[in-house]
Amino acid sequence: MVWTVMPDFEGYDEACSQFIWDLPASYNPAVDFLRKHENSDRVALEQAYPDGRREQYTFRELDELSDRLAVGLADLGVEAGDRVAVVVPQKPQNPITHLANWKLGAVSVPLTVLFGTDALRYRLDDAGVAVAVIDPTVRDDIDAVRDDCPALEHVIEIETNAPAGDVHAFEDVLTAPEHTDIEPYESTPDTDTAILYTSGSTGPPKGVRHSHALWLGRAAAAYNFFDQGLGPEATVWTPADWAWGAALGGTLFATWHHGGTIVGYPASGFEADEAFDLLAEFDVTRSFMPATALRLLMEVEDPTAAYDLAIETFAVGGESLTPEIVDWIAETFDSVTINEFYGQTELNLVVANNSNWFDTRPGSMGKPLPGYDLAILDPDAADRGVAERLPTGELGEIALRPHDRSVFFDEYWHMPEKTAAKEVEGWFVTGDLARQDDDGYVWFKSRKDDVIITSGYRVGPMEVESAILEHPDVVQAGVIGVPDDTRGEIIKAYVEAAEDAPAHETLREAIQSVVREHLAEYEYPREIEFADALPQTTSGKIRRKALQEWDAQGSVDEESP
Structure with missing residues (x-):
C-alpha cells in the first residue's frame, strides 16, 4: 500500500516492535504526491517571493503543470533513465520538474543555485546530465561550464520569455494544456529516482543513486520528527535549500505525501525577522529549521508578542542541537516541541530525538527510528x-x-x-x-x-564547536587539529563573532574558559582565530578541509567563505 497517514504509535517501544516497511509493488512518487488525495483542489504550495508576490498551487494544478512539462521534456528527447538537473531555488518550477521527470522515468539531479562553476561542472558532467532546468541567477555559470559537459544537450531557463543563445524558456517547453495526456511511467520502489551529491566535506563529492523508495523512507521519518503532525491540516516551511535531501525529501515531498501544504520562499539568505514574518503569515505549524537558523531566531526579542504564530514543532538536522536552543524554545513558546534528526545522503533519516516518544536529551542524537x-x-x-x-x-x-x-x-x-x-x-x-x-x-x-588526537586523547571537533557556541558572542565555530611538536596535535578554532562582540583577545579568553567549563581540560582550543565568515557546504556544515587549508596558508581567506 501507499500510506496516506502513518500509523499512530503510543510509545517508542511499540513503534519499534510493530512498524514494518510495506512498500507497494507499483509506485511512482508523482502519483503518490499529487493524485492520491481525496481533494485535489486543496492548496499544496503557498509560494511567496521577496518582492511581495504571492501564488497558490493546488495538487491538481501541480499535476497538470508537471504533465505539461513531462510532454515538453519528452519532445526534447528525454527518456526513462536520462538525468535531468534541477538548479532552481524554492520556486514552483523546482518540484514541477522533479514530478515531470518521474512521470517520464527520468532521474532527477538536485543542485543548489549556490554552486559556483567548478561545483556545477563536476556534478553535471559526473552525472551525465542531459537536460538542466535552471534559475536565471545561475545562467552565466551554466554558460561557462556547458562546453565541459558533453552530455548536456538542453538548458531550460525559468522566468524568461526570450533567453539568449542556445537555451529554452521554461514556458516554451510547457506544452499546451490540451496536449497533456500522459500515463506516468510504470515504476516500482526500486526504480531510479535521483542522484544526490554528498557535501564533499571529507573529499570529492560522491553521486548517491537512489530509488523511489527514498521518498517513502523520508516521509516515514518526517512523520515522526514532526510529532506525527503531518497531514491535510499541516503547513510546513523550511529555509533550507530544496537541493538538500532533508529539505527536498524530508520536508517538501514528505509534506505532500501526507497531504499537507508546503511554503516556498527563494530567499538569498536567512533573516530572522523575515522568517518570523513567513511563519506568521502562512500559519506554519511545522518547520525544519537548522540549528544555525534557530540561533539567529533567538536574537529576536519576544517573538510571540510580535508575531501571531501557529508553530507546533521545530525539527533540527545537519548540526548539533545545543542545550541553549532547547532552553530558548521552552522559555519562549507555549507547548512547542523541538526534535532533532540525523541521517546521511546515502542512508535516509534514521536517528531522532523525538519528544513525542521519549525525553529529548540535548547533546545526544536520540534513538534509532522504527x-x-x-x-x-x-x-x-x-x-x-x-x-x-x-x-x-x-x-x-x-x-x-x-x-x-x-x-x-x-x-x-x-x-x-x-x-x-x-x-x-x-x-x-x-x-x-x-x-x-x-x-x-x-x-x-x-x-x-576528523578526530583530533592531542596528548593521546581523542577529541571530536563537533563537541568542541558546540561548547564554543555556548558563548553568546559567537555566531559560528569550526574546529580542527593542527600539528604540535609536544602534543602531536593541538585544537584550533576558527570563530565568527557577533557584531557587538568584545575585542578579540577578550573574547578569545572567554571562549577558552567556556570550553574548559563544559569539556575536559585537554579539549579547549589552544589557538583561536577570528574570521568574518566560515566556509560551509551548501547544506550548512563547516568545511573543515577549508579550515585546514587556511591554517596551512597561515591566513584566513575572507574572500572565499
Whole structure:
C-alpha cells in the first residue's frame, strides 16, 4: 500500500516492535504526491517571493503543470533513465520538474543555485546530465561550464520569455494544456529516482543513486520528527535549500505525501525577522529549521508578542542541537516541541530525538527510528570488512541496518569500490563516531576522519564547536587539529563573532574558559582565530578541509567563505 497517514504509535517501544516497511509493488512518487488525495483542489504550495508576490498551487494544478512539462521534456528527447538537473531555488518550477521527470522515468539531479562553476561542472558532467532546468541567477555559470559537459544537450531557463543563445524558456517547453495526456511511467520502489551529491566535506563529492523508495523512507521519518503532525491540516516551511535531501525529501515531498501544504520562499539568505514574518503569515505549524537558523531566531526579542504564530514543532538536522536552543524554545513558546534528526545522503533519516516518544536529551542524537537497527562497531574492524559490535558506552562507528534494503541508497555513481566499502556484513557504516548509552541514546563524537588526537586523547571537533557556541558572542565555530611538536596535535578554532562582540583577545579568553567549563581540560582550543565568515557546504556544515587549508596558508581567506 501507499500510506496516506502513518500509523499512530503510543510509545517508542511499540513503534519499534510493530512498524514494518510495506512498500507497494507499483509506485511512482508523482502519483503518490499529487493524485492520491481525496481533494485535489486543496492548496499544496503557498509560494511567496521577496518582492511581495504571492501564488497558490493546488495538487491538481501541480499535476497538470508537471504533465505539461513531462510532454515538453519528452519532445526534447528525454527518456526513462536520462538525468535531468534541477538548479532552481524554492520556486514552483523546482518540484514541477522533479514530478515531470518521474512521470517520464527520468532521474532527477538536485543542485543548489549556490554552486559556483567548478561545483556545477563536476556534478553535471559526473552525472551525465542531459537536460538542466535552471534559475536565471545561475545562467552565466551554466554558460561557462556547458562546453565541459558533453552530455548536456538542453538548458531550460525559468522566468524568461526570450533567453539568449542556445537555451529554452521554461514556458516554451510547457506544452499546451490540451496536449497533456500522459500515463506516468510504470515504476516500482526500486526504480531510479535521483542522484544526490554528498557535501564533499571529507573529499570529492560522491553521486548517491537512489530509488523511489527514498521518498517513502523520508516521509516515514518526517512523520515522526514532526510529532506525527503531518497531514491535510499541516503547513510546513523550511529555509533550507530544496537541493538538500532533508529539505527536498524530508520536508517538501514528505509534506505532500501526507497531504499537507508546503511554503516556498527563494530567499538569498536567512533573516530572522523575515522568517518570523513567513511563519506568521502562512500559519506554519511545522518547520525544519537548522540549528544555525534557530540561533539567529533567538536574537529576536519576544517573538510571540510580535508575531501571531501557529508553530507546533521545530525539527533540527545537519548540526548539533545545543542545550541553549532547547532552553530558548521552552522559555519562549507555549507547548512547542523541538526534535532533532540525523541521517546521511546515502542512508535516509534514521536517528531522532523525538519528544513525542521519549525525553529529548540535548547533546545526544536520540534513538534509532522504527524500521532501522543501530550498532556501534569497532572502526578498525569495520575498515577490514568485519562488523564487530562494541559494548555499551564505548566509542565506535555508527552503523545502520534497514529492515527494507530499498530505503537506503543503491550505489555511489560509478564508484563500485566505495559502494562496497559502505556495507560491512549487512551493516551500513557511516564514518561517524559515537557512543550509545544504557537507555539507547546515541551521543555523537565526530567524523571518523576528523578526530583530533592531542596528548593521546581523542577529541571530536563537533563537541568542541558546540561548547564554543555556548558563548553568546559567537555566531559560528569550526574546529580542527593542527600539528604540535609536544602534543602531536593541538585544537584550533576558527570563530565568527557577533557584531557587538568584545575585542578579540577578550573574547578569545572567554571562549577558552567556556570550553574548559563544559569539556575536559585537554579539549579547549589552544589557538583561536577570528574570521568574518566560515566556509560551509551548501547544506550548512563547516568545511573543515577549508579550515585546514587556511591554517596551512597561515591566513584566513575572507574572500572565499
